[in-house]
Amino acid sequence: MRGYLLTAIFLFLRLVTSESGHCIIKREHEKCMEMIEMHNPDGIEFVCPWMWDNLTCWQAADVGEVVTVKCPEFFHDFMTPEEEIGKVNRNCTEYGWSEPYPHYVDICLLDDNTTKPDYFASVKALYTVGYSTSLVSLTTAMVILCRFRKLHCTRNFIHMNLFVSFILRAISVFIKDGVLYPKEDSEHCFMHTVACKAVMIFFHYCVMSNYFWLFIEGLYLFTLLVETFFPERRYFYWYTIVGWGTPTICVTVWAVLRLHFHDTGCWETNEHTALWWVIKGPVVASIMINFVLFIGIIIILVQKLQSPDIGGNESSIYLRLARSTLLLIPLFGIHYTVFAFSPEDVSKRERLVFELGLGSFQGFVVAVLYCFLNGEVQSEIKRKWRSWTVNRYFAVDLKQQRHPSLASSGVNGGTQLSILSKSSSQIRMSSPLAENANISLPT
Numbered sequence: 096m097r098g099y100l101l102t103a104i105f106l107f108l109r110l111v112t113s114e115s116g117h118c119i120i121k122r123e124h125e126k127c128m129e130m131i132e133m134h135n136p137d138g139i140e141f142v143c144p145w146m147w148d149n150l151t152c153w154q155a156a157d158v159g160e161v162v163t164v165k166c167p168e169f170f171h172d173f174m175t176p177e178e179e180i181g182k183v184n185r186n187c188t189e190y191g192w193s194e195p196y197p198h199y200v201d202i203c204l205l206d207d208n209t210t211k212p213d214y215f216a217s218v219k220a221l222y223t224v225g226y227s228t229s230l231v232s233l234t235t236a237m238v239i240l241c242r243f244r245k246l247h248c249t250r251n252f253i254h255m256n257l258f259v260s261f262i263l264r265a266i267s268v269f270i271k272d273g274v275l276y277p278k279e280d281s282e283h284c285f286m287h288t289v290a291c292k293a294v295m296i297f298f299h300y301c302v303m304s305n306y307f308w309l310f311i312e313g314l315y316l317f318t319l320l321v322e323t324f325f326p327e328r329r330y331f332y333w334y335t336i337v338g339w340g341t342p343t344i345c346v347t348v349w350a351v352l353r354l355h356f357h358d359t360g361c362w363e364t365n366e367h368t369a370l371w372w373v374i375k376g377p378v379v380a381s382i383m384i385n386f387v388l389f390i391g392i393i394i395i396l397v398q399k400l401q402s403p404d405i406g407g408n409e410s411s412i413y414l415r416l417a418r419s420t421l422l423l424i425p426l427f428g429i430h431y432t433v434f435a436f437s438p439e440d441v442s443k444r445e446r447l448v449f450e451l452g453l454g455s456f457q458g459f460v461v462a463v464l465y466c467f468l469n470g471e472v473q474s475e476i477k478r479k480w481r482s483w484t485v486n487r488y489f490a491v492d493l494k495q496q497r498h499p500s501l502a503s504s505g506v507n508g509g510t511q512l513s514i515l516s517k518s519s520s521q522i523r524m525s526s527p528l529a530e531n532a533n534i535s536l537p538t
Contacts, residue, residue, distance in 0.1 A: 119168050122360065122364065123151065124147055127145075130154075131152075134155070141156070141157070142189065143155060143160075143162075151165075156187040158189050160186075162184065163184050165181070165183075166183065166203035167203065183197065183198075183199060183202060183203070221455070222451040222452055225455025225459070226265035226268055229265055229456060229458030230265045230266070232459045233258045233459070236258055237259070237262070240258075240466065240472075243479070253312060256308055256311075256335070256339075257312055258461070258466075260305040260308040260338070261458035263301040263304065264304075267294075267298040271295065275294075275361060291361040291362075292361060299349070300346045303345060306378045306382065307341055307377075309385060309427055311338050313384075313389060314385075314388060315330070315334065317388045317391055320392060320395050345377050349371075385427045385428060385429065386429055393420060393423075430449075
């Protein structure tokens, strides 16, 4: 019995002294106090009153009743994913509450011999690498699209806005982690500052803007395939309003409601489901509309590829269709439909890996597919490179004319002339139509 008690105390101290466990207990204690004030505002005496036992909250009961609660939240990280969350009971007797049964250690903790990796630290390291990679690649892609004027068109302007939304999302994640989870500060769960809440508002705005620009990418491509002629610049004006304006309205409404009805902590948790749907609702709607647009685009592509005007055998047609489909998935964010309607507390581990771990690389994939591997971008970079090469050799030739001693060797002059002739012929053979073509869908 004594050894069992010492083991329980040791495990409990190990949990509550950790940064995450300490904050979870603090948050659960605040919620319990709110529930006590809500359900028993006059302080009515019960044989078994509301109770906080430093682990979980127990509601008031009459003699003979059995109250059952789930294992406290911070124990969930010490349970295997396949294991269902355990339940603990207390009896209300005429002498008050009984001891919990089964004990927390027996039902809520893994065996001592079971080793558990630092799961959340691994996920954080994964998405840190992912967002860093996306940030570098997206910034490079933005420089390329801004630098070359021939790449300035409505399609690429939409891509650029999407890239900016991915960049802001990555930056907001780093800022949020720096504010909420500093390495040497274990008291972040007590933060109630305006700056901390402003960081969360900025984070939600960036994430929501990213989802809406993914939606606009799908809407633009679908409109491009359905309508033969439409005013792209006027559409782009409305796209900009929807992409940046709608998240501003939704996040502002959420912040005002949160301030008045659920102003707890740093606003990093979303226990109040109704308030959270002010942000989650439009995001889920954009994901589902994009999914419908995705299906519609695939149907249109099938019809176009099976048209008798397009040559090729059946296998090549389906290969091109599959390639186009795989290209559209990261651009539209179709993979987010996997957990779109699932509750926040369901499949928590899978959601973390899928949305944070793998989702952090989405910006990198989009930058590679729609900038670095884009034929239009590559041809423009090659054209600029050829132009720079020609100008460089002309500059060398002028320098040799001013200094005849540099041209004493005939080999250099002959090599220069042959390279110039070859470069000039290649420039004449390049097609301006191909360089200026607007490719609406990579193939």
